[in-house]
Amino acid sequence: MKRIKRVFYNVLDLDDQPIYISTNDNTIIAIGKMTSFDIKQYANFEQYNFFNKAYVSSGWIDIHTHCYEKQSLYTDDPDEIGVRQGVTTVIDAGSVGADAVDDFYHCKDKYQTKVYCWLNVAKIGIPFQGELLDLNNIDEKLISQKLHQYPDFIVGLKVRMSKSVVGVNELQPLIKTIKIQQNNNLVPVMIHIGNGPPNINDILALTGNNVIITHAYNGKSNRIFQKDPLTIGYLNAALQRGLKLDVGHGSESFSFAPFKWALAHKYVPDFISSDIYQKNRWDGPVYSLANVLSKMLYFGLSLKEIIAKVTIDPATFLGFSHCGKLAVNYQADLTFFEINQVDILATEGMQQKQGQTIKLTKEIKPVMCVVKTNIIHLGERKYGKNK
Numbered sequence: 001m002k003r004i005k006r007v008f009y010n011v012l013d014l015d016d017q018p019i020y021i022s023t024n025d026n027t028i029i030a031i032g033k034m035t036s037f038d039i040k041q042y043a044n045f046e047q048y049n050f051f052n053k054a055y056v057s058s059g060w061i062d063i064h065t066h067c068y069e070k071q072s073l074y075t076d077d078p079d080e081i082g083v084r085q086g087v088t089t090v091i092d093a094g095s096v097g098a099d100a101v102d103d104f105y106h107c108k109d110k111y112q113t114k115v116y117c118w119l120n121v122a123k124i125g126i127p128f129q130g131e132l133l134d135l136n137n138i139d140e141k142l143i144s145q146k147l148h149q150y151p152d153f154i155v156g157l158k159v160r161m162s163k164s165v166v167g168v169n170e171l172q173p174l175i176k177t178i179k180i181q182q183n184n185n186l187v188p189v190m191i192h193i194g195n196g197p198p199n200i201n202d203i204l205a206l207t208g209n210n211v212i213i214t215h216a217y218n219g220k221s222n223r224i225f226q227k228d229p230l231t232i233g234y235l236n237a238a239l240q241r242g243l244k245l246d247v248g249h250g251s252e253s254f255s256f257a258p259f260k261w262a263l264a265h266k267y268v269p270d271f272i273s274s275d276i277y278q279k280n281r282w283d284g285p286v287y288s289l290a291n292v293l294s295k296m297l298y299f300g301l302s303l304k305e306i307i308a309k310v311t312i313d314p315a316t317f318l319g320f321s322h323c324g325k326l327a328v329n330y331q332a333d334l335t336f337f338e339i340n341q342v343d344i345l346a347t348e349g350m351q352q353k354q355g356q357t358i359k360l361t362k363e364i365k366p367v368m369c370v371v372k373t374n375i376i377h378l379g380e381r382k383y384g385k386n387k
Contacts, residue, residue: 004373007042010034011050011336013326014304018052023332026373031326047386050336054367054383055303058311058325059088059333062289063318064190064214064248064273066126067115068095068104073126076278082113083376085288086366088333089113089320093190093214093248093275094120094158097131098142105153112374114333118158118190119146121177132159132166132173140180147184155318156187156210161203162194162222170198174206186210188318190246194253196222204234208241212317214248216269217262219255219350225262235267244317249292250275251285254349256356263299271317272296272309285347285355290337293364295346303339306364336368336383 009020018034022045039047050056065081066074067090074095082090090113096104097120108115122131123139131137147154159177160166166173174191181189190212193203200222207213216224224235235243247254247269262268272292280286289310296306315324322330342363348355368383369376377384 004046005044006046006048006370008048008050008056008334008336009037009039010052011054011056012052014055014057014307019056021056021326021334023370026332028326028328028330028332031328048383049386050383054336054338056326056334056336057307058315058323058330058335059369059371060086060289060310060335061089061091061314061320061324062087062273062276062310063091063212063271063314064093064246064275065090066095066275066277067092068100068117068125070100070103071095071125071127073128074277076276076281078111078113078115081274081276081281081288082111082115083369083371083374084378085290086335086337086369086378087113087289088335088369088371090115091155092117094118094160094192095125096120097123097125097137098139098146099123100125101146101150101154105150108153112372112376114371116153116155118156119143119154121157121159121173121180126160129164130167132169135169135172135176138173138176140176140183143180144184147187156189157181158190158192160192160194161198162192163197164195165192166198171202171206174198174203178206181210188212190214192248193224194218194222195220200224201231201234204231204238204243207238207243210242212244212246212271214246214273214275215250215253216245217247217255217259218253219258219348223258225258225267227261244270246271246273247292248273248275249286250349251280252349256348256358259299268301268305269309271314272306285349290364290366291346294360294362295358297362297364298346298358298360332370332373334370335366337364337366339363340365
């Protein structure tokens with residue numbers, strides 16, 4: 001079978017330095033500065049010239065999406081929120097439980113985007129709001145079975161800990177989830193937080209190593225960043241135990257004021273995710289992972305920080321091998337993007353119909369990505385193949 005050899009050149013790294021990257025099928029085989037580039041050495045390669053107008057990073061990883069197409073409440077096409085938005089890997093965050101994970105696993109390879117999942121601790125997944133109102137939906141034996149059956153597809157467990165989901169069960173689903181985690185080699189856990197009860201302090205008290213809190217910067221009354229010294233004390237203790245914080249923007253779960261306060265007090269997110277699904281992709285306020293990243297630029301995170309939080313940081317946390325950075329022998333999952341001057345309004349994710357807005361002056365805009373040896377052009381083809 002003929003190998004696909006490519007070279008991408010005159011493309012900027014995150015230090016604004018022009019570089020080249022050559023690949024052989026799905027593996028990076030060389031990276032270097034343009035000062036050492038000789039195009040004659042790549043006569044038998046597909047050649048892509050970016051004219052020093054676009055950046056390159058390892059392929060973006062969105063750790064919180066909803067993309068199991070057979071689910072009705074929160075759903076989308078993995079390629080619509082993945083490669084067609086410059087995202088090479090998407091991880092569904094609990095749309096599916098043990099009952100449907102077999103089907104999800106068997107349909108994942110039909111997409112150009114790499115697809116993984118957080119397994120909902122409720123075996124029914126999220127067919128409606130309230131999957132943990134009945135604790136019988138948590139089947140520890142079945143969960144353990146699926147974790148062992150699909151170790152290269154299930155990245156961890158998802159538990160939604162808000163009032164509409166758990167009802168009078170309050171902390172019990174989380175207590176059960178942590179027990180399952182401990183009985184399964186400390187598999188990662190993602191906790192959704194929202195309106196209480198349960199109280200955010202009680203949730204934080206149960207968290208620690210290999211746990212992510214998503215929607216960490218929401219503006220609801222039960223939020224983490226409400227300037228309450230008691231809650232911040234619980235947070236600091238949890239962070240010392242290894243807790244990680246994720247943006248998880250979503251429709252109602254990212255608010256500007258708590259986020260600004262958190263950044264001012266050095267509570268920077270460990271990961272940046274979108275919580276994207278069809279409705280908030282079409283109608284906002286999410287639209288795309290790139291839109292969320294552009295908001296991070298506005299709030300003062302550096303480009304290097306931002307890109308790390310959608311590449312090497314999630315790849316390392318989730319144990320993705322040879323993935324997440326530009327290095328020889330690493331996977332050739334690549335995202336190419338521009339940073340454009342703009343003048344557009346962006347909205348936070350709030351329960352109120354109209355959240356606060358900010359005016360973006362810089363926009364991170366993907367223009368091309370590479371994954372599974374496929375080239376996906378986004379929008380106008382500015383950087384097509386030379387030969």
